[in-house]
Amino acid sequence: MSKRSLFRLVWTLLICAACAYFFVPLSKVRLGLDLRGGVHFELEVQGQEALEADLRDTRDRIQERLQEKAITGVTVKSDTSSVRVDGVTPETQAAVTKIISNFGGYTITEQGPARILTQKDFYQKSLKEDANKRAQQIIENRINQFGVAEPEITPSGAEGNRIVVELPGVGEAERERIKGLLSTPGRLEVRLLSKKQPNQIPVKTEAEALAYLGGALPEGTELFPELVEEPTVVTNQMKAAIRAAKPGEKKTDNVRQWVLLETKVYYDGGAITDARRGQDQMGTNTVNFTLNREGADANAKLTEIASNEGRQFAFLLDRKVISVLRSEQKIIGGGVEIKGSFNQQQADDLSLKLKSGSLRASMKFLEEQSMEASLGADSIRHGITAAVVGFGTIILFMLLWYKWSGLNAIVALTVNLIVMLGLLGSFQATITLPGIAGFALTLGMAVDANILIFERIREELDAGKSVSGAIQAGFDKVFWTIVDAHVTQLFAALLLFIFGTGPVKGFAVSLTVGVVASLFTSIYVSRFIYDWVLERHPGTKTLSV
Amino acid sequence: MRIFEKLPHIDFMKWKGVALAISWGIIILCLLLARPFTSHSRVKVGMQFTGGIDMMVRFRIPMEADQIRSALQNGGVNGAVLVRYASPAGTEDYSIKVKAKEGQDSKDSTAQINKILDVLKALDPQSKTDSRHDLNTESALALSGKWYDANLLGVKGDEQSRHAVYDGWAGKVTEARGAKGAITDYSQLPADLPQPLKDMVKKEYRLGNMTLGRFESFSPSISGEWTRKTLAAVFWASVAILLYVMFRFTMSFAVGGIVSLIHDVLMALGLFVLFGYEFSVPVVASFLILMGYSMSDTIVVFDRIRENSHKPEYRRVTITKLVNDSINQTLSRTILTSLSVLFVAFCLLVFGGPALRDLSFPIFIGVITGTYSSIYIAAPVVVYWDQWFGGKDKLKQHA
Numbered sequence: 001m002s003k004r005s006l007f008r009l010v011w012t013l014l015i016c017a018a019c020a021y022f023f024v025p026l027s028k029v030r031l032g033l034d035l036r037g038g039v040h041f042e043l044e045v046q047g048q049e050a051l052e053a054d055l056r057d058t059r060d061r062i063q064e065r066l067q068e069k070a071i072t073g074v075t076v077k078s079d080t081s082s083v084r085v086d087g088v089t090p091e092t093q094a095a096v097t098k099i100i101s102n103f104g105g106y107t108i109t110e111q112g113p114a115r116i117l118t119q120k121d122f123y124q125k126s127l128k129e130d131a132n133k134r135a136q137q138i139i140e141n142r143i144n145q146f147g148v149a150e151p152e153i154t155p156s157g158a159e160g161n162r163i164v165v166e167l168p169g170v171g172e173a174e175r176e177r178i179k180g181l182l183s184t185p186g187r188l189e190v191r192l193l194s195k196k197q198p199n200q201i202p203v204k205t206e207a208e209a210l211a212y213l214g215g216a217l218p219e220g221t222e223l224f225p226e227l228v229e230e231p232t233v234v235t236n237q238m239k240a241a242i243r244a245a246k247p248g249e250k251k252t253d254n255v256r257q258w259v260l261l262e263t264k265v266y267y268d269g270g271a272i273t274d275a276r277r278g279q280d281q282m283g284t285n286t287v288n289f290t291l292n293r294e295g296a297d298a299n300a301k302l303t304e305i306a307s308n309e310g311r312q313f314a315f316l317l318d319r320k321v322i323s324v325l326r327s328e329q330k331i332i333g334g335g336v337e338i339k340g341s342f343n344q345q346q347a348d349d350l351s352l353k354l355k356s357g358s359l360r361a362s363m364k365f366l367e368e369q370s371m372e373a374s375l376g377a378d379s380i381r382h383g384i385t386a387a388v389v390g391f392g393t394i395i396l397f398m399l400l401w402y403k404w405s406g407l408n409a410i411v412a413l414t415v416n417l418i419v420m421l422g423l424l425g426s427f428q429a430t431i432t433l434p435g436i437a438g439f440a441l442t443l444g445m446a447v448d449a450n451i452l453i454f455e456r457i458r459e460e461l462d463a464g465k466s467v468s469g470a471i472q473a474g475f476d477k478v479f480w481t482i483v484d485a486h487v488t489q490l491f492a493a494l495l496l497f498i499f500g501t502g503p504v505k506g507f508a509v510s511l512t513v514g515v516v517a518s519l520f521t522s523i524y525v526s527r528f529i530y531d532w533v534l535e536r537h538p539g540t541k542t543l544s545v
Numbered sequence: 546m547r548i549f550e551k552l553p554h555i556d557f558m559k560w561k562g563v564a565l566a567i568s569w570g571i572i573i574l575c576l577l578l579a580r581p582f583t584s585h586s587r588v589k590v591g592m593q594f595t596g597g598i599d600m601m602v603r604f605r606i607p608m609e610a611d612q613i614r615s616a617l618q619n620g621g622v623n624g625a626v627l628v629r630y631a632s633p634a635g636t637e638d639y640s641i642k643v644k645a646k647e648g649q650d651s652k653d654s655t656a657q658i659n660k661i662l663d664v665l666k667a668l669d670p671q672s673k674t675d676s677r678h679d680l681n682t683e684s685a686l687a688l689s690g691k692w693y694d695a696n697l698l699g700v701k702g703d704e705q706s707r708h709a710v711y712d713g714w715a716g717k718v719t720e721a722r723g724a725k726g727a728i729t730d731y732s733q734l735p736a737d738l739p740q741p742l743k744d745m746v747k748k749e750y751r752l753g754n755m756t757l758g759r760f761e762s763f764s765p766s767i768s769g770e771w772t773r774k775t776l777a778a779v780f781w782a783s784v785a786i787l788l789y790v791m792f793r794f795t796m797s798f799a800v801g802g803i804v805s806l807i808h809d810v811l812m813a814l815g816l817f818v819l820f821g822y823e824f825s826v827p828v829v830a831s832f833l834i835l836m837g838y839s840m841s842d843t844i845v846v847f848d849r850i851r852e853n854s855h856k857p858e859y860r861r862v863t864i865t866k867l868v869n870d871s872i873n874q875t876l877s878r879t880i881l882t883s884l885s886v887l888f889v890a891f892c893l894l895v896f897g898g899p900a901l902r903d904l905s906f907p908i909f910i911g912v913i914t915g916t917y918s919s920i921y922i923a924a925p926v927v928v929y930w931d932q933w934f935g936g937k938d939k940l941k942q943h944a
Contacts, residue, residue, distance in 0.1 A: 034900075042767065147708070148686065169716075171684025172662075172757050179655070365655070366767040370760040373719060374726040375601075382898030390892035394885055401546050401881070434827045437893055437901050441834065441908065444889035445841075448882040452845065455878040458547075481848040484793055485841030491785040492837030496830050499778035504830045511834065 002535055008528045015520075016415060019422020028425060032432035034503050035380050037373030038168035039175055042366045043139075043182060045161045049361035050131035051124055052080055053187075058103055058117065059083050060263050063220060065099045075219060083117040131360035132161050139163060139363075141356035142181050162366070175370055177349065183363045186353030188269035189316040190302065193324070194221040194260040195309065200324075201258040209258035220263050224314070225255040226321035227341070259321050261314055266302040269358045271295025273334075275351040277344065284339060285347040289354055291334035304330040315340070317350070318362075383436035390440045394447050402454050404544035408529045409450040412521040416446050419517040424509065432506030442514025445489065449482050449522030454545050467543045471530050475523070482522060490515050548877040557872050558865045561925035568808065568921065575815025589823035594772050596645035596765030598658060601630070601758040602665055603726055604637045613639060613668065620664035622657065630899065633725060638758070645765045654762055662757070669754045679753030680718075680746060681727040689715035691749075697741040714742055726756050775829040782833050786840050794847055797934070801926035802843050805918040809839040813910040822903050831904045835911030842883065843919040849875045850927070864931050868924050876920075883916040 001009070023029055033040050059078040062085060066074055074096060075086045083106075088096050100108055100115055105123030109116045119127070136155055143151045143165065152166040170178065196218045201209045209223055210216075217223065275289035291299055306313050306327040315323045315338050323340040342350060394413070398406035420439065424431070457474035465473060493515060496508035534540070579587050592599040610627050617625045625643045632638035641661065645654060666672050672679075680688075689711040692698075700707045717735045722728055731747050738746075763771075783803065791799040813835055822828070849871040853859050859867050872879075890912055893905035 147690070149712070169685055171686070172682050172760070173678075173684050173687045176659070364650070364764070365762075366764045368658075368760070368762040370757070372726060372756060372758045374722045375758040379898060379900055382896060383901060386893045386896035386898075386901060389896055390889035393888045393892065397885065397888065433900050434830060434904055437831075437897065437904055438834075440889050440893060441886065444886040445838070447885045448841075451881045451885065452878055455881065459874070477852070481845055484789075484844045484848065487789060488786050488840040488844065489834075489837035491789065492782050492833045495778045495782045495785065496833050499774045500826065500830060504826050507827065507830050 001532070005528070005532050005535055008524075009532075012415065012525055012528065016418050016422075019418050019425070021422070022425030023421040029421070030428065030430045031376075031380075032430040032435070032503060032506055033166055033168060033369070033376075034371055034433050035376045035383075035431065036168050037171070037371050037376040038166065039170045039178070039368070039370040040167075041165045041179075041182065041368055042156070043135075043163045043165065043363040044157070044366050045128075045132050045135045045163070045359075046361045046364055047128040047131055047161055048080075049185075050127050051119060053360060054119070054127055055079075055081075055083055058106070060265065062099060062103075063263055066096075067220075069095055069099070071095055081118065085115040085117070086113060088113050088115060127360075128161065134357075134360050135363065136163055138186075138357050138359050139165065139182060142352060143167065143178075145352050145356060146178065146181060163363075169373070170370075171372070172370060175368075177345065179365065179368075181349060181352065183365065184353070185318050185359040185362050186269065186350075186356070187318055187358035188272070188354060189319075190266045190268070190299075191261045191264065191314055191316065192266070192302065192305065193312045193314060194218060194262050195311055196221065196260075200226070201260065202256075203258060204255050206258065213260070218260075221260050222263055224259050224261055224316060224319060224321050226257050226259050226314075226324070227255065259314060259324065261316075261321075266313075267291065267295040267298040269354055271298070272354050275354040277347040277351050278337065280337070280339060285342050285344055287338045287340070287342070287347050287351045287354065289336055289338075289351070291336060293334070296332070296334035299334065299336060300330055300332050303327040379433045380436075383433055387436055387440040387443075391443055394444060398447065398450070402545055405454050405457075408526055409447060409454070411529060412450060412526045413443065413447060415525050416514075416517045416521040417443065419520060420510070420513050423513040423517065427509065427513075429509045429513075430506055431510075432503035434503045435506035435510045438507040438510030439514065442511055442518065446514065446518035446522065448485070449518055450526060452478050452481060453522065453526065457543070457545055461543065461545070467540055468534055470543070471527075471534070475527050479523065482519070486515050486519050548880060553873050553876055555873060555876075556869060557920055558869050558925065558928060561921065561928065564921040565925055568812070568917070572808065572811045572815055575819060576811070579815060579818040581818075587821075588818050589821070591823050591825035591828075592642060592644070592761060592763050592768070593826050594768050594775075594824065596649070596763050596768035598643045598645075598654065598661065598760075598762045599640070600642075600661070600760045601638060601640050603632065603756050603758050604639075604668070605635060605725070605727055605729065605754045606637075606669070608637045608639075608668065610639065613641075613665075616664050616668055617641075617661065620660055620667075622661055622664060625661075636725060645763070645768075647765065649765060654764065658762060665755060665757075671751060671754060675751045677749055677751045679755075680750035681722065681753045681756050683750065685712065685715040685719045688718060688746075692742060692745070695745070697745055698739055714738060718746070726758065727754075728752055771826060775826065778833060779829070779836075782836055786836065790840070790844075790847075794851065797927045797930035798847050798851075800930055801923040802840055802847070804926045805843055805915075805923035806836055806839050808918045808922045809911050809914045810836060812914045813907040816910050817907055820906065822906055825903065827904045828907065831907045832911075835907050835915070838886065838908070839911060839915035839918065842879065842915045843923045845879060845882070846872055846875055846919045846924060847927075850924075864928055868928055872920050872924060879916055879919060883912050887912045 055078045059076050062083065063076045066076070071092050073087050073089065074092060077084045077086070085096060085100060096115065100106075100117060103117065105120055105126075106117040107120055109118070132155070136153065140151075140153050143153065148167045148170055150168055152164075154164050156162045156164050165182065167178065201212050201223075203209050203212060206223060206225070213223075271291045271294055272289045273292050275287060278286045278288040280286050302313055305311065307329050310326075312324050312326045314321045315325075323338050325339070338350075395410055398409045398413075400406070402409065420442070429435075453474050456478045457470050460470035460473045461467070490512065493508050493511035496504060497512060500508055581588050610629055614625070614627055622643065625641055628640045628642075630638035630640060643657065643661070689708070692711040692715065693708055696707065698710065700710050714735075717738065718728075721733055721735050723733075728734065729752060731743075731752070734743055734746065783806065786806065787799055787803050790802045810832060813832065817824075817828075850868055853867055853871050853874075859870075887909070890905050890909040893901050894909050897905060
């Protein structure tokens with residue numbers, strides 16, 4: 001064997017070996033959700049909510065500072081786009097201005113006795129970005145704690161405000177529960193009930209509650225709904241009754257009453273270091289959590305006030321009251337127990353949310369897909385059968401049509417297959433059902449390159465060229481045709497890759513990889529095989545093509 | 546083996562006018578029959594583009610479409626479209642589609658999904674008499690979680706290793722559902738499943754008659770985005786191909802190539818709709834592949850026209866003869882290369898199952914028309930273009 005042939009052989013084998021490394025054993029190849037079953041969500045962070053939450057925070061902080069400085073007569077309110085500080089008098093003006101000018105992200109406009117604070121553009125942007133980043137992190141936390149193997153959580157969307165969550169092996173039974181874990185912020189707040197008014201208001205709507213309070217909220221208070229208690233043990237008869245009564249509507253919130261709370265938040269979910277489900281002596285489900293030092297101090301202060309003044313305090317989750325407690329004594333140390341109306345699973349989910357941290361904004365479901373595993377297995381069987389039969393037909397056809405040259409094409413095609421699998425493996429691409437189709441189709445197209453070359457060689461032989469001359473001319477003259485044909489296909493594949501997601505992306509990756517592999521094998525490997533054969537039979541007069 | 550023992554001398558260009566008329570006639574007829582943009586349109590568009598819910602349910606009890614339809618209506622689900630699928634014996638597969646209303650947000654669709662699921666579950670008579678969980682809809686994760694909580698096998702070790710043991714068994718149970726997608730008798734549980742687990746499953750699970758095979762829900766906002774994205778992909782692919790052909794060949798080739806590409810896409814579109822297939826994102830992907838393929842097929846012919854135009858023997862002949870000879874010289878390879886892809890597309894169509902059928906149909910059609918259009922659409926356009934705008938000398942200068 002000449003040095004050149006040896007070099008080319010070694011080179012080809014090396015490439016094959018390197019590719020094989022990426023897909024042997026075959027379990028290294030990752031299957032998409034459409035083949036292995038699982039759920040897929042595309043979520044969008046509701047950035048507007050993060051802005052509104054910040055407005056509320058700002059309002060609370062201004063109120064706190066006003067109280068600290070003992071400034072009275074000034075009211076602070078927030079709506080969905082601004083904070084309004086009203087009732088500023090010439091005497092309090094200097095002090096108020098000093099307080100509100102501390103909020104750097106806000107533009108302040110004067111309107112008579114009122115000061116309007118609105119968020120600056122850069123500040124809104126950073127709030128949203130923060131919410132996006134946090135959402136990614138928290139969702140990862142929650143999914144990991146839920147215990148799904150090999151979850152895939154990837155940011156997407158031009159603004160970075162979307163998250164694609166893919167959970168293999170998760171079925172219909174947990175879909176709803178996981179949706180709850182993914183979409184709700186899970187923000188816990190602890191506040192005292194206001195002492196100025198009757199605390200609990202037994203009406204169902206906010207308007208009625210306001211009317212009950214005489215039309216206006218007392219200063220420094222807010223109204224919150226308390227959800228109705230669900231029985232801890234749901235019997236099967238009850239379940240059947242619920243199902244029969246109103247399909248689909250049982251999951252709506254049911255307000256039991258409204259509660260008037262102070263605006264001051266003693267501590268929130270951020271102070272929680274650990275949380276788990278527990279049970280009290282009565283066998284009711286509880287959520288127990290541990291606070292960090294700051295939180296423990298705040299809790300001690302809260303329980304001290306509550307026990308001294310005989311007042312109650314409330315746990316709020318996502319701005320809804322889940323539990324109202326009273327305290328007999330000051331509690332030191334960071335252990336807290338929430339008794340609420342949860343069943344075992346809800347208690348589990350709540351502690352999971354508390355442990356994983358809260359989202360800045362809730363998430364909206366843009367897309368939801370689930371695939372049953374057995375259906376996926378079915379697809380694999382169909383896809384593989386189609387691909388194998390297709391491949392087999394091509395092999396048979398090439399051998400019949402081109403005889404020994406056909407064998408050359410098959411070797412090239414096999415190398416092509418190895419290179420494709422290797423490239424797919426090295427990109428850690430997932431194989432999807434359209435991906436299998438793309439795989440089969442590219443093999444069909446790869447053989448096209450060989451056909452073009454062989455037909456050209458036949459033509460050159462017919463024109464009276466020698467075997468080596470015909471091979472030389474065949475490859476040279478077809479080179480640009482093959483490149484052009486491949487490039488146009490590459491355009492289509494690349495655009496698919498840019499615009500597609502999920503299974504379509506799998507399709508695009510297979511095609512792109514297939515086009516590249518086919519260029520290599522048809523031009524390099526096939527040529528090498530011919531040259532090698534010519535080397536062993538110099539001066540041969542016939543070529544089996 | 547050869548298709549033609551001697552180089553064929555078919556006068557393709559003689560019939561170019563007739564061919565152009567017939568094939569565009571077919572396309573127009575197809576599009577007229579498909580009636581897009583009218584209320585009786587035959588164009589079927591997937592939920593990914595319109596927003597809504599698309600699910601596939603399998604019943605293992607006799608179930609009539611009307612029964613499901615009226616149950617859905619009674620349950621307050623309106624506008625559901627039911628289609629029955631071919632399915633293995635003893636099972637009945639239905640696809641249920643509900644288009645999203647305008648302005649529907651994700652809370653509404655969640656409520657709607659739950660409504661539909663409740664209605665479907667209630668259709669299984671067993672669910673009324675037996676309150677246990679359904680083993681056939683329980684996921685491996687949930688099953689393993691239950692075993693883990695009770696630690697039925699008394700496995701020792703840390704959390705992870707205990708989970709691993711139960712995960713393994715749970716996976717085997719769900720695999721036992723097999724091709725039918727369900728365990729219909731407790732004896733079908735894996736034989737080596739430890740007795741305590743088996744007992745627990747028998748005690749706490751019923752074997753339900755309904756499973757949700759596939760489920761998709763798209764919000765209207767993202768579906769609009771999908772439509773824009775796919776149209777943009779098709780548009781930019783055409784532009785990229787056009788520019789590349791202009792760069793590699795001349796304007797007349799680029800126009801010829803694009804016209805034949807549009808021809809192939811329209812033909813495949815028309816037949817796709819008339820055969821009752823439904824558009825989905827993978828289908829659009831396969832149309833893009835068709836575009837790439839159609840063009841590469843045309844390039845083989847173009848390349849030969851360009852090569853011949855440099856040869857001394859074609860210096861003094863008409864453009865018609867140049868094109869005719871080039872087509873004849875490349876005819877056998879045009880047919881052969883198409884055949885090889887056609888084999889694969891045919892296999893995908895026949896053996897690929899329902900999911901691949903939609904996707905391979907446009908390619909199957911596209912390969913056939915792609916071959917034809919390289920000869921009868923692309924080449925005539927080059928001839929016409931050159932006769933009207935340039936003459937063959939111009940073609941040769943640029944080539």
